[in-house]
Amino acid sequence: MRHLCFSPCTFYFSSSTLPSSILIHVCCGPCLLAVVEAVRRMGRAAALFHNPNIHPLLEFRRRLTAVQVAAERAGLELIADGRYGLREFLARTAPWERPARCAACRRMRLAETARQAAERGFEAVTTTLLASAHQDHDAVRQVGQEEAAARGLRFHYEDFRPLAARGHDEARRISLYRQQYCGCIFSEEERFAPTRLHLHRASDRGEP
Template sequence: MNKILLHVCCAPDLVLAHKRLKEENIEYDTFFYNPNIYPEKEYIKRYEAFKQLKKMWKFKELKSEYNHEEFLELMKNVDVKNEKERCYKCMYQRMEKTAQLAKEKGYKIFSTTLLSSPRKSHDEIKRIGNELANKYNIMFYYNNFRSNNAISEGAKFCKANNIYRQQYCGCEFSLIEAEQLRKKSYEQRKERLKKVLDFDFEHLMNKELLKIPEELYPKYLYENGLEIIKDLKPRIIIIKKDIARDLKIKNGRNKIGNWKSKFIVI
């Protein structure tokens, strides 16, 4: 297969795409084109993470300048509160720019790391890709980069190699929505904790380091289970050996429902 021009939306998604393309013995050059990202300091963080991978894997990059006005111009005739419509237009803009550049530079095939994202519809990406393929007389390469537990493996790779992983999709509208979801989640967790904790606990929520039993008496865990820790959501928990044994907690990362945290048993 001819070399692909690969649109890169972010470093974590490139990790998944790179692995799959190498497994298929497909070579690629990259195009980091994302005018949607806001603010500029966030764009810089994501671009620097991309450059970390470029240094590691030695792929070619076709340069693009950051111009958020291009995205805002696109959004003028879009209902920005309609996430589906907004995201479709945004993906189309980035993929079309990639297809145009691929055609101009003599590539026969283009693709996108948006196919790695757990938040994006593959049906929509394929629809856009096929439409652009017909429009520019170029081939669109489809692959489910996120299949076979790739997202989990990619997250581990990013953590091990200190690759920045963003907390929201990219634009100012998604940033607002992400913040609203965080606030809603925080309030829901706080309401659940009020039902089982009879002391002022809010200073323990989202703590970097939670000590058990010094800051959270174990009786609450014995009576109500580990969901309390999940709702407090500390990054690291230091816990006494006898309490850990009672609660069947091992040293290292433990999963509570769909949430994981690091426990240090002493």
């Protein structure tokens, strides 16, 4: 497989703190492209796609496919959970509004990442959520550390936000799918409710 590299490459960690193996939770293709070279410096690295928060079904499939394409281009092992998790997500988050809903969502994903990492012999975990300017980094870091510690692992925190633009530029260059909202049906509503996107009169569709 062809390894993806960006030039110039800048990394934001001290080599003395790097784990020898790491499983990275991946939210989307562009974010994986952004951080892949950074995590590859840590030795054995693999990616996990586990995102029951992505809805509706067609959106879930688009993002899963984008992650598969990005991982293949990067030559990175991918563990892909292809189960559509709408019911699981609603059962665990529907009673709450933000920020409690988002906290439960982060924990669902990072708990599974830690479980998979422990079973597969990884030393540490991290997440591409740390490449997003829209995420609460302190909250991601806290839950990541808690779930990793519960499995006897390290959580590698790093501010990947300076790398995000590269990932999106590369995704645009290769025509990789780039999502327009965080993932869940609640975030979809928040993103599109104020807009008039995809609203058409019946006559615009040639209907009487």
